[in-house]
Amino acid sequence: xxxxxxxxxxxxxxxxxxxxxxxxxxxxxxxxxxxxxxxxxxxxxxxxxxxxxxxxxxxxxxxxxxxxxxxxxxxxxxxxxxxxxxxxxxxxxxxxxxxxxxxxxxxxxxxxxxxxx
Amino acid sequence: xxxxxxxxxxxxxxxxxxxxxxxxxxxxxxxxxxxxxxxxxxxxxxxxxxxxxxxxxxxxxxxxxxxxxxxxxxxxxxxxxxxxxxxxxxxxxxxxxxxxxxxxxxxxxxxxx
Numbered sequence: 001x002x003x004x005x006x007x008x009x010x011x012x013x014x015x016x017x018x019x020x021x022x023x024x025x026x027x028x029x030x031x032x033x034x035x036x037x038x039x040x041x042x043x044x045x046x047x048x049x050x051x052x053x054x055x056x057x058x059x060x061x062x063x064x065x066x067x068x069x070x071x072x073x074x075x076x077x078x079x080x081x082x083x084x085x086x087x088x089x090x091x092x093x094x095x096x097x098x099x100x101x102x103x104x105x106x107x108x109x110x111x112x113x114x115x116x117x
Numbered sequence: 118x119x120x121x122x123x124x125x126x127x128x129x130x131x132x133x134x135x136x137x138x139x140x141x142x143x144x145x146x147x148x149x150x151x152x153x154x155x156x157x158x159x160x161x162x163x164x165x166x167x168x169x170x171x172x173x174x175x176x177x178x179x180x181x182x183x184x185x186x187x188x189x190x191x192x193x194x195x196x197x198x199x200x201x202x203x204x205x206x207x208x209x210x211x212x213x214x215x216x217x218x219x220x221x222x223x224x225x226x227x228x229x230x
Contacts, residue, residue: 004159031216032216034218034219036221041223042223042224043119043121043207043209043221043222043223043224044160044207044221045119045221046218046219046220049218051216089159089160093215093216104162104165104173104175105162105219106159107159107160108159109157109158109159110159
């Protein structure tokens, strides 16, 4: 099955700096890679996702890059703000495991991001 | 507000109790999920329902029993749990299974004494 490794487990930055979180995956069939942000007392919320036919996607201060050859993808947050402080999860799925039309999302271990004012 | 609600938000139960967690989605989705989130571990998928049919049981002990009476409601029935079952239980829904965004509820924080 799929295995997703996420690093670092904790990340501390100053406001205005950039933050980068990296994930690797094991299943070359995976083709959908979402990133979730989880704030205290809330469930994870999708912030950006990328599919395997795209190498990079950007949404304002957030960008995700995908290297299918190396089987890794990264989240980039620029001009960080204190409200970016949260736990971030990467995930991967092949979307159609064995032709059953069901793809299981496998999550990374999470990164606790702290942005200091 | 993600359109997915969970009740109760907090639950404390003894090992001999029987309780149920409830999830409701107001998004018109056809797939619903239960996840377990423990400290320092990745989210663990427990069950997946598609059009009220269970399509995934991720080797979950039988003391956890899911129920999906319709595409808007999902329950997790709990009985004779163990202290190691204490965790945050998250419900999610998506339009369909596969490459669709999953919307998560706020979770139920469960403590088993």
